[in-house]
Amino acid sequence: MIKLVQNEINLEIELPFFANKQYLESKSNTYGWFVSDNLILPFIVFKELMFKRLVFTTEVIQIKNSSIQEEKYFLNEVINFIKINNLCDFIHKPQPSAVFRTYPDNCNAFTWGTYKIDIEPNFENMLKKLNKSQRNYVRKALREEVQIERTDNFDKIYSFCNETLSRQKIPLLICREEFQKQYDTFHPNNMFMFKAIYKNEIQGSLVVFIDKTNAYAEYAGSALSPKHGSLKLLHLTAMQYLSKNHNIQSYDFIGAIPDIIEGSKEAGIQKFKKEFGAQIYEGYQFSFIVNPIKYFLFNLCLKLSFMMRRIKYVDPVERYKKLSKSGLKVT
Numbered sequence: 001m002i003k004l005v006q007n008e009i010n011l012e013i014e015l016p017f018f019a020n021k022q023y024l025e026s027k028s029n030t031y032g033w034f035v036s037d038n039l040i041l042p043f044i045v046f047k048e049l050m051f052k053r054l055v056f057t058t059e060v061i062q063i064k065n066s067s068i069q070e071e072k073y074f075l076n077e078v079i080n081f082i083k084i085n086n087l088c089d090f091i092h093k094p095q096p097s098a099v100f101r102t103y104p105d106n107c108n109a110f111t112w113g114t115y116k117i118d119i120e121p122n123f124e125n126m127l128k129k130l131n132k133s134q135r136n137y138v139r140k141a142l143r144e145e146v147q148i149e150r151t152d153n154f155d156k157i158y159s160f161c162n163e164t165l166s167r168q169k170i171p172l173l174i175c176r177e178e179f180q181k182q183y184d185t186f187h188p189n190n191m192f193m194f195k196a197i198y199k200n201e202i203q204g205s206l207v208v209f210i211d212k213t214n215a216y217a218e219y220a221g222s223a224l225s226p227k228h229g230s231l232k233l234l235h236l237t238a239m240q241y242l243s244k245n246h247n248i249q250s251y252d253f254i255g256a257i258p259d260i261i262e263g264s265k266e267a268g269i270q271k272f273k274k275e276f277g278a279q280i281y282e283g284y285q286f287s288f289i290v291n292p293i294k295y296f297l298f299n300l301c302l303k304l305s306f307m308m309r310r311i312k313y314v315d316p317v318e319r320y321k322k323l324s325k326s327g328l329k330v331t
Helices: 021-027 068-084 123-127 132-143 154-167 176-186 230-246 265-274 292-308 316-322
Strands: 003-005 030-035 039-048 051-056 108-118 147-150 191-198 201-210 214-222 250-252 279-289
Touching (some): 021 030, 021 039, 021 176, 030 068, 051 292, 108 265, 108 316, 123 132, 123 230, 147 230, 154 191, 154 201, 154 214, 176 191, 201 230
Parallel strands (some): 214 250
Antiparallel strands (some): 003 030, 030 039, 039 051, 108 250, 108 279, 191 201, 201 214
């Protein structure tokens, strides 16, 4: 038996960052948690025109150790609850950091993963996890006085990250209003911004969220041709700072295609993450159509909106499937 909890949730466990009330509020006015005796699943609902789109912000959170079969039953109950109570027109793909152990019946499931690494205050120990050539690039960047700085320059970091996304031809940019709200809510306690500087020019930027023990590299930006080693140094310095000053133990690079095809830009980004010694955690994500007509109309409106701006819209999941050797097919 599940229940829907909205506005407030009182639990004895510490919720991860993307499941806490303040974060959900920063994304949408409509949010909540599906709760059973053993499991929790946070969500937000976006209301646009006549459409309601639900997004899960994390994987299923365990209050008590639960089997995969129990989690699957829970997800099926969540889907039934959503359908009966008409909470949305469709369940969109979850946020990139969410990696589920299983998925509900009759959904559009696909494989997904994320790279994570344990971090510590000792910079040299973390540097040793890189291969020799990458270590040399980082040390050269240090010798040539690449500076890593914390910053509160909201506008500069926001613009730099979005410029990077535009250059990569990613159509869905960071929403300024949402970024502003997150900055106002979480900075400087749970949101940190870093930048790498070389010869007075920004080489890279990084926006990290934290909870009690975990860090999440939510947004990142890069110069067109960054100084060799500067971006690795940026992440390593952020890891060291968060571990030393906030007792953070794990660093999540957020989102990965488990069997990515080599040679693509996205494969290069994943290689960058892996080179820190990060391990991939594999599982699933899924979507579910509640109202087929509204789902069709939503996608039509979305494509027309981008077409009017002379941008070709490609569904993110379809783009990921083309980058996957298996097409993200579940077995």
